[in-house]
Amino acid sequence: MPQIRVNPFSPSRPLADAGLFAGRAEELRRGYQFVVQAAAGNPRHMLITGPRGIGKSTLALSIVGMSRVETQYLGLLDVDTDPAARPLLVAPYIAQVGQGTEEIAATWIARLRRATSASLGLQVDEAEIGLLIARLKIRRTTQEGTVASRLVGILSDIVGDSRAFADGVVLYADELDQIADQSEVAPFLKVLSEQLAHEGLRNVAILVVGQDDLAESLAKAHPSAIRLFEQIHLTPLSDDDVRDLVDTALIGTDTKAHSAGMEALVAAARGYPSAVHLIAHEAFTIVGSRPATLDQGVEVRRIGAGDVRMAIEQEIGRGEMTPPQD
């Protein structure tokens, strides 16, 4: 009977295993800088931009991991880390179509309350998010301050409550391009960063992720707004990083990449980790449907150039990829 092989590639979701992280040494170092400066009370807000599938969320999650002092992420760094560092509380928010700045603020607050109460051993009600959104909306219509200033007011309490076990807070928002009305998000981020500075909340750092137009609308919101954020613009991985990604993922499986298969994969992916995972996932499945060959008594399968071509055709057929243009 054919066996079920665990596929080590994970198309269409950010990497969950730091052990499979490839490349991005410089970006990780800058991400760690972001963490260290926030913990030291000298925050530099960060904006991660880049095209779809380039690895924005994966990089952001590794920065979140470093903020939480997770050793698997700190271990990716080629710099010395502080063994006595305390965590930053992370408030994650992933945007959905139709949401606005009230949802961002309310989700951040609810996540932080949960993080602080977990540390204090208290229970939190999930329905709180809905109540918070409603409250923030009322505040806005009655002109009692902007969403950003109301958020900063609540944050200041949370930071005070968490001082005993955390060195600060990371406000993290991903997929901000899902919020169609970028004209609302950009001024919100600008006012938020200004209010944080104004209120002396120096251990709160913002980490936002979006496609390139987020940077443009931030710059448009105010010429100085973009300067409040340090931008990491992600470009494709190098060919060596792609080879490294594939080889590392295949460790511990019955499958290896032939050099011709590897080069076909490198050429097709053009440095996009999303394409590497998509094609390699399918190629791994394809070689699994064939009998293995024996190499010194061990069963092995090899991904060849033909497997990569077939994988690409399958993905084009499924609408996951578009045919190459040149």
Ligand SMILES: Nc1ncnc2c1ncn2[C@@H]1O[C@H](COP(=O)(O)OP(=O)(O)OP(=O)(O)O)[C@@H](O)[C@H]1O
């Ligand atoms: N540095 C990396 N090493 C290995 N795999 C990666 C790396 N970066 C991203 N990936 C993989 O590439 C795919 C796309 O990554 P990710 O979701 O982070 O991209 P994204 O830019 O956030 O995409 P989107 O624009 O769709 O939100 C995922 O399958 C992820 O596991």
Ligand SMILES: [Mg+2]
């Ligand atoms: Mg993403």
